[in-house]
Amino acid sequence: MDEWVDILDAEGRYTGEKILKSEAHQNGLFHPTVHIWFFTSEREILLQQRAGNKKTFPLYWDASVAGHIAAGEVVLKGAVREVEEEIGLKIKANALQPVGVFKSIQQHHSGLLDCEFHHTFICLLTEPVHALQKQKEEVEALKLMPLSIWEKDLFSNSPSLSYVPHQEAYYREVINAIRKRS
Template sequence: MDEQVDILDKNGEPTGESCLKSEAHRKGLLHPTVHIWFYTPEGRVLIQQRGKNKATHPLLWDVSVAGHVAAGEKIVTAASREVEEEIGLTISEIDLESLGTFKAVHKISEDFIDAELHHIYLCQLSVPLNQLTIQESEVEDLALVPLFKFAEETWGLASMGKYVPHGPTYYKTIIKAIKSRT
């Protein structure tokens, strides 16, 4: 879906301008997104396999839930909305624990530069995996993996072709934050 997104300056501050997401990607304009990482008290991480028709990284494993923040939308509202859309789970904004932001710029092609400021949240998964409902246009599959296996595959970058390449610093931040809560 090609929604309006707010444009941010190089410091992540709103410029007061917005445009279609496709234009932001075409021009490499920085815009806000949300990443929500679900984990269990037993130390498992919910990962999502991206849909086969996604423009970037189809069928790779990624963050539990992710999406763009619509123009004028509050960040936590976008996070709650994306969780409900992608995995069918209703959560409250107070369920989200902010880990801060992470700026990522990836040149996908000459006319597609993904420049995003990820607002990262943790959320404890309070329902069994089989109670989640995937949004088939966005998500191919969901899996719960032990944190140690996830760390081995992302932190050490042992499975580079399996996961979206967010980079070791990003993954280390997520792994350490989940580990300290389980």
């Protein structure tokens, strides 16, 4: 679904302009997104397998929830909205613990240059995975994995799953943030 997004400069500052997401991707313009990593009190991470129809990284494993911030939308409000849309979970903004904002540039193919600033959060998952409701257009599957096993697999030379290739520093920040809070 195409939606309006705010345009950011190369430092992540809002320019005051908005554009359709498809045009931002076509023209390589920076825009804000959210990533929410859910973890359990047993130190498990909730991974999301992206739907097979996604234009980028179909069927790859990624953050529990990820999505674009709508033009004019406050980041926390967008994060809460994305969580409810993608996994059917209603949370309050104060449940989200910020990890950081990460600049990401990914050239997918000649018509898609994804330039984003990922506003990244962690959040304690208090519901069982079977109670979550996947948005079929976005989510193929959900899976809990012990944090230590995920970390080893993620940085392995031959991982058991195909993960979205975020920068190593990004993944390390997420892992460290969860370790501090679980």
